[in-house]
Structure formats: C-alpha cells, structure tokens
Amino acid sequence: MRRKLATGNWKMNGSLAGLDMLADVATAMGSDSAEAVICPPSAYLMPAVTAAQGTSVGIGAQDCHTESKGAFTGDISAPMIKDIGATYVIVGHSERREAHAESDADVARKAQAAWAADLTAIICIGESEADRSAGTTLDVIAKQLAGSLPDGCTGDNTVVAYEPIWAIGTGKIPTLDQIIEVHDFIRAELAKRFGSDVTDALRLLYGGSVKPDNAADIFKVENVDGALIGGASLKAADFVPILKALSAA
C-alpha cells in the first residue's frame, strides 16, 4: 500500500510570514494516512523545519548539489538539507533542467547525493508541448526515466513526479486519459527495470496546474499516488482542499 503524498513546491515564492500556513496544513492532515510535504526556497528551509516540528508535515528542499561540499557558490548540498532536519529533495524539476541546463545524468547524480544523505529524492520528468504534439511523449518519458533514475531506486528513497512542462503554471492540464496513459507507462517501465516489489512501493505524483477544482478527479487515477503542486501550495485556502481531496481519494 503506497502512502499518498502531496508535495508543495513553493519555487521562488513565499515569505517567512507565509510559513504560518504550515499550521493549517498540519491541522488539515491531523493523523491522516496521507502525507504532506512543503518545499520552500532554501532561505526558509530551517524556519520551515522549526514550524513543522511536532506535526506530521514534512519539509523538503527544491534542489541539491551533486557534491556534499566544496566551492559551489550559491548551492546547497544534500547533507546540509539532512542536517537541518528536512527529509525530501526535489531533483530534476523542468525549471532547473531548462534554466540550469541540467541533464538526465546530472539529475541521477543529484538523486544519488540525496540518497547518500538519507533523503528521499522526488525525481521530476515530463514532456514539452512540442514532444506532446510530435507524439513522442512516451519516448521522452522512457528516456528521462532511464537517464534520471539511478540504479537502486526503492519506494523509500525515491518518488517520481510526472510533470508535463506545458501544464506547469499554465492552467492547462492533460486529460485524465493522458494522465492514465503516462502514469501506467511509468509504472510499467519501472517494473521492467526495478522489479514489481520495488515498483509497487514507489509513489508516482502528477504535477502541473493541480487546483482544488481538479484535484479529486486526478487523485482517482489508479497510478497517481499524489501530486507535486506549485501555485496552489502557497496558500492554505488552495492547498488544504487539495489535501482533503487526496485524503478522500
């Protein structure tokens, strides 16, 4: 049985005062069997860990370096994220792949760095609008899975987030049939590579314009175990209804 997961990726948004919403998230989750994780900007990671203490809300970073320390101005390492008490790290988000030219191999190395620090890596993949139009979505997904997921994935150390790039922050979402097709495909690809025991335990998140009014339908999809949520994770008024929909799914 996979534990459902809603991860809020604040990207470069939010504020110290905005961390107050963690209390609402904690209240919404209570002792729920589903899990909520917030990934604030690195400047707010430590206060977020403090704010989440004593609650069931997890905290994650939005990226980590491949190395554990060194002369890498502006970066943070997986051991640092672990050191302050966070438990997750997003790697390979399409915004980092694009703006920082991160390759599948870079993403795989970041995932390995996360595992070495005992963090769970949320590994992001997803096709562009051009890929979708060209009918190559599944080829692109297969290539990203092969290149971005290191050997040694387990249900504990890895979560896979499928985020069609064209759906991120646009208000456009794939049809349910498109989500079903890609998530079924991902599960099947993972089973081929890692075996069914690992794959049955591995959570697959959908990301891209998840909102309170579409979350319930998305969460009904069999191979969707939760969501990676951007804009709608910034305010409790949006995020809490999504958490409720996840718990009810």
Ligand SMILES: O=C[C@H](O)COP(=O)(O)O
């Ligand atoms: O990491 C989150 C995703 O990029 C989705 O962002 P969004 O919910 O604002 O579309």
